Amino acid sequence: MKRLADCLSQWAQATPDAPAVSDAHHDWSYRMLAMRVDEAACFLRERGVGAGDRVMLIGENGAALAALILAAGRLDAWAVLENARRAAMEVDAVHAHAQPRTVVFVVDNSPSAQAHAERHQAAAVAAPFGNVAVGDLDGASEAEPVDSDPASQVAAMIYTTGSTGKPKGVMLTHANLLHIGALMVRQRHLTHADRVYGILPITHVMGLSSGLIGTLSAGAHIRLVPRFSKDDCLRALREDGITILQGAPAMFARLVQAMPRGERLQSALRFIAVGGAPLDPALKAQTESAFGLTLHNGYGLTEASASAWTRLEEESADCSVGPPNPGMEARVLDARGKPVGMGGTGELWVRGPCVMKGYFRMPERTREVLKPDGWFNTQDLARLTPDGRIHIEGRSKDLIIRSGFNVSPLEVETALNAYEGVQYSAVLGVAQDGNEEIVAIVEPAPLRQLTEAALRDFLTQRLSPYKRPSRILFVQSLPVAPNGKVLKHRLREQLGDML
Structure with missing residues (x-):
């Protein structure tokens, strides 16, 4: 597979009528999803988007947004992903830095996207794949060079706020994201029988990679949900045959609090996992008691998502994030760049197929954290134990992680x-x-x-x-x-x- 959309091609042929993506407005089989991606690619091409262009997609979780992300990659364009719920000044700052060829506001299921569209006086369009609004073409936007290997081409650019407070555009290639999708099949054992509750935003790396791409790589079904509601989530878990639930620790805390004390959730769930923020031992114990399942943990950044996961076949009694995933390496270094002894705490460095290509138009900042030999400094404090697992001890960079989002x-x-x-x-x-x-x-x-x-x-x-x-x-x-x-x-x- 070379491009993101390739992950659904085999299923569009092998199981064309199997459910692929659904939301409150759409319910698409793999055959229908393939058609919608084709339509979305034509839509973007007709509006002047070509190879190497950046197209900014502003929306919330939904089938139309998923189709546009996959379609952009099919054109070798970059999808600049922005959550519609972000403030106007934040969205505009990303727009100014990314300088996209055009902006598509996915208004299907997002009043916030509609508000941004109205603010920018974007033209409403009823496209075959959903309702959107489109901004004018920016003639000053210059296309980026197109890599000869499509897998090395940037598929998505996701902005993250670091300790400096200045947003950075993280360039993620098709290979980066497809590797994580494959990990979901290999490490989390996703199959075509799974049904995923897609509450993690697909405008962010975990929701995009292990959520959307992981689900499609397995031929499974993802139900995309734009906003979290504990009541709606619990109802879906009890009634809709959901088998996979991933989210930030704060989401599980709210679900546990909403359940009657002592109740064990009756559902089809077989796998639950957290990521994006530290996991508290008390919350882990409460969640496992309420769900009757092991709460798995993982670690990654926008720049290096899915670096480490706990293993299904191993005991996960503590809150470690597990060993490095296949293909990933990890080491812990002190302030002088020297290895820390086993069990000692230092900065965590990772290397492998999950690591970003770099920061968009920030070569100096890229060189600060990403070395020529591929090692990336997460700037998080960690320690390694003899069993190979990584324990996150804190952050050397001054960030707050609230509900899985960097602040x-x-x-x-x-x-x-x-x-x-x-x-x-x-x-x-x-x-x-x-x-x-x-x-x-x-x-x-x-x-x-x-x-x-x-x-x-x-x-x-x-x-x-x-x-x-x-x-x-x-x-x-x-x-x-x-x-x-x-x-x-x-x-x-x-x-x-x-x-």
């Missing part, structure tokens, strides 16, 4: 500091129920009175919902260094039980 404290602080009445601010991540809560601590400017309501209203226009603080605390003064940098370690000590 840069600097980005939130920048938004807070833009408010006229804020002198200083600090944003901290606080562990809570298998998730990280975002807590903002604000020092008002002299002679200014701030209200939480006004500050929250200000942030609404600047930050996506998952980036907005759960709590805002006001203090008379923040501890700062002579250079004006807030001393967060001292702040944590001062606030103590308030956090």
